[in-house]
Amino acid sequence: MAPKESADRVVERMLGTSFPEASYSVIQDAARATADVALRREPTEADARAFAARYRGRLLPFELPPTATPRSGSPRERGPAPRRRRWSPFRRRRAEGERQETLWQETHRQEALIAAGQRRMELLLRAMNDPALAETVYLGDGFMAPQTPERRRQYLFVRAMYENMVLSWATGAIPWDDLFVHMRAFLQNPFVREYWYATQPERAGLAADSPEAEVAKMIDRLVQALEEAEEEWWTVGQPPGEQDF
Structure with a gap:
């Protein structure tokens, strides 16, 4: 006891x-x-x-007194200087508790992102190995969609690689600048460019603050820069800051 x-x-x-x-x-x-x-x-x-x-x-x-309304032509009245608050053990423990809660929430978010990414990779793998399941995955409309099982399988693999890179950045495995470099090289493959154009309507409805939407905006700008560039592709563009979107 x-x-x-x-x-x-x-x-x-x-x-x-x-x-x-x-x-x-x-x-x-x-x-x-x-x-x-x-x-x-x-x-x-x-x-x-x-x-x-x-x-x-x-x-x-301590609370500041209400500011007095000065008379016309008179100097603004000021209240007494605020008293500095002392840092007590109780405030320290509360701040530490809030920090631990924030850390736990971020860890939980990272774990959820990784688990969701793993499930998506498993589903894409099954679709790549089963043409009947591959037909259920949106990969474009009309003539933009892959017309043969082989090309559909290639698109699915491109999708898996793309989503893996987005997940790597979203979970902090790679920094934004490295993601830009990887995507620039990734876009040199003609199948990747075809996939990106074909699936453009799918990305139109993404939430603006989602990781994939932020990466998609960066890739759209990069694709345009690569098409207009006259220099070697590995020198094209600079990684825009995340806040630029």
């Missing part, structure tokens, strides 16, 4: 939870004062007033 806490310690924890902005020394002082009055003798109205007068400005966070 855990040892029973003292009354002073219980009150101290209660005050620390209720007033996280207050410094630890003020919390300790107020806890002792509370225990002396409320737990060791019968408190009076005078005790309550004295406690409020002593600790109200020290426990509650």
Whole structure:
């Protein structure tokens, strides 16, 4: 059985939870004062007033007074300078908890992305090995769609390679600049260019803030630059920053 806490310690924890902005020394002082009055003798109205007068400005966070509206032609009135907040152990623990929660959410997101990517690779592999399943995957409309099982299988493989590169960037395995270099080389293959043109309608509905939409915008610009370039392809373009989209 855990040892029973003292009354002073219980009150101290209660005050620390209720007033996280207050410094630890003020919390300790107020806890002792509370225990002396409320737990060791019968408190009076005078005790309550004295406690409020002593600790109200020290426990509650400081708030700026409302700005006074200056009269026409008079200098703007200023309130007192704000008091610097002390960094208490309670605020430190809260900040650490928030940091751990953010880290956990990011880790969970990365794991979910990787798991979803693995499932998509498994489905694409099955489609590549089964022509009947390959027919269920959108790879273009009309004359833009692959007309033979062999070309459909090639498109599916291009799709798998493309999605793997997007996933590698989205999970932090490769930086944005490296993704640009890989995509520039990837687009030198004529099958890749055919696939990209054929599947353009599919990407039109992507959420603007999704990883694939950001990569797709970069590739669209890169394809245009490669078609208009007169120099060697490996010198074409500079990787645009992610914020440029």
